[in-house]
Amino acid sequence: MISLSHICKEYRVATRSEGMKAALKSFFKREYISVEALKDISFDIKRGEIVGYIGPNGAGKSTTVKILCGVLVPTSGNCSVLGLVPWENRLKHVSHIGVVFGQRSQLLWDIPVIDSFSLLKDIYRVDELSYKENLEELSYVFGLEEYLSIPVRQLSLGQRMRCEIAASMLHNPQILFLDEPTIGLDAVSQIAVRNYIRRINKEKDVTVLLTTHDMGDVEALAERVMLIGKGQILYDGSFSSMKSRYDTVNLITIEYDPTMHLKQPEHTALVSNENGRAILSVDTSKTAASSVIGQLSSSLWVKDISVQSRPIEEIIAEIYEEYEI
């Protein structure tokens, strides 16, 4: 469906140093350095997959998406999307894909949503019949009926984002590129948007490439995660195995009878221990949380116990640090 092999992309950027003299100098002569935005990126995405594409700012996410959309030509490498080379057959290629930029609207600001939809219908040359069918289906799935006649500027961000996604589905694309679809949304709208994405993926068999900073999106939607940093793919695999691979620390909180002495089990570190409430961190690569619990409950009179894995954001931050990206 989507296949990228050995894609590289270089940019040339003007350098500039500080101070009056340097500024004057750069007015007459500018120095450039080339920056490798993508270094030998390869991956394949199969039909019907939802892939989460994550990485820190400037890692090359949007460059990759631009190449896949045909907006950018790579310096070297091959790419085929639905059997076409995106940048060589741009016009043909883009009529089979849908793109949502979370921070830039494709809807006309001052007029009702339905007008924007009908403009898109003409832009993508969707015939009347399938437009009607699609509109009906999408407004059912996304619950849009009541919004269609409202000017976009009066919609809330969550409502607008639903309309945005629906708008990019009007021409029945086989691939949907979502760039930060839940950015700025409140928790309820976030969950709603994720549900819609899942539904269109299931019901219309649409392949989804999701770039995001929100790990909640990835956790909720993507079976597969690609992590990019400094222009290279650092991880490509299932979300859960990424989590278990990097998440080597669990936290155990116990409440025990404070008159008893806490004996620290092996491969654990004591985070805090006060008034019969202790937090232990467990190195899960060496021992299982359950065996630690066993040891603790055999030596102490435990009132309450709970195990937490660390928040995913923390894990991701650690991965970024590990790769120095």
Next chain:
Amino acid sequence: MKKYLSLLKVRFLNNLQYRAAAIGGLVTQFFWGIMLVYIFRAFYGNSSVSDGMSFQELVTFVWLQQGFLSFIFLYDWDYELLEMITTGGICYELIRPVNLYSVWYVKLLSKRVARGLLCFAPVILLGFLMPEPYTMSLPYDAVALLLFVVTLLLSLLLIVAISMLIFISIFVTLSPVGSISIFATIGEFFAGMTIPIPFMPIWLQKVCMFLPFRYTADLPLRVYSGNIRAGDAVVGIAIQTVWIVGLVILGNLCMKRVTRLSMVQGG
């Protein structure tokens, strides 16, 4: 004061980055300068003197006008500021411990200074290199040159004060930029930028004297060539100063009112 000076410097350096804009501006200014002197040549026909302004003085006027355009033209929209006004983002500026009026005054000033310094020397030089009779002439005398420099700097301060008032009025009336532009056009007309003031009928010249606009362009440009004599120029400097002080105070008052208003209305 120090923070405004360092802001001036930073903005100046930032504006230096716009190399293509500077070169493009230079070329267009020079080009329009040439067209203007030829148009006036054709108007003058065979005579080289007209009441009020000789062709020689006019040519010098045109080259100075083109060279120092960014010091004297009113029609300069600062898109950053306009966007802040229309989106209400100007409220965020209020959280900084600075005087909003001064900050924007300095920003507008530095933009003009940066562009002016990049443009004026080449345009003036080319003006001197033009063939007769389209050559720019030397200043009337040393005193005229000195008075020119003083009046030009003052007119720079004055024009920024006037454009600040225009921006503030957009903020107050929330009217679209397009409809305010008519005031800028009228201002430029009374500044002698559309045609030099000596070419206007006497009654209109009198009107010009009572408005601030001619002190932003007409005065320095004509002082240089001695079309306005030293004595009148000194009077002009006094009037310029009065206008600057008055308009800056007025601008500050309006700005205070406006920001209070926008805080009440919640932006």
Next chain:
Amino acid sequence: MKLYMKYVFLLLKSQMQYMSSFIMMVISQFFTPFALLAGIYFLFERFGSIGGYSMFEVFLCYSIIGMCFSIATCFARGFDVFANMIRTGSFDRILVRPRSTVLQILGGNLDLKRVGHFIHSILLLVIAIMQAPIDWSITKGIVLFNMIVSGTLIFSAVYLLQATAAFWTTEALEVANIFTHGIKEHASYPLDIFPKWITVFFTFIIPFGTVNYLPLEFILDRTEGSPLIYLLIPFAGGLFILPCLMFWQFGIKKYTSTGS
């Protein structure tokens, strides 16, 4: 074409949401050019004529240029603000749609307030036609019409060039504005008062001369030879838009290969 009409319809609909400010802008657009007009008037009052042309003859030229400028600025608005589209990334949106970029950009923007300037120009044209000593004929009417059509094309082409420049640098926006507005203000005078190289520039490089000066000479009966040439000359000028379109395509190539 159908798609373009749809765009226009929707933009009109958007504009109607802000009726009162729209009317204010149209009125302002109507009155603003009077400042320049007054300038020209005072110059003629002082000097009498320019290079053998009377005031109303210059007004004729001025009104035609004004008309072309207002139409082009209204419809080619998208190219005028194109640097912003690059800066904000909205051009990427256009590239991910399966339609011609030119159509989408033209359709995405209309500067309807230019109606004010257009009405101003028509009014002036009527006055100039009534006042200038011209023997009108059908041929001259057609030439006049051609001047307006081709002049609009040339202004649009200049906007297109300005937009194309944004692929290389987004700083030059204001400069290009000085240029188009400068043409509007200075190109109203007959070309023969300028030195040779300016005449050549406005005949062969940015061919405004083919839509004002040369056909104007014909309308004012200052030419000899077949009127056919003067019927066709404006079209030759209008063709200027073709290389500009090619340059535009080249710019897109550059944009997609280097990014922004």
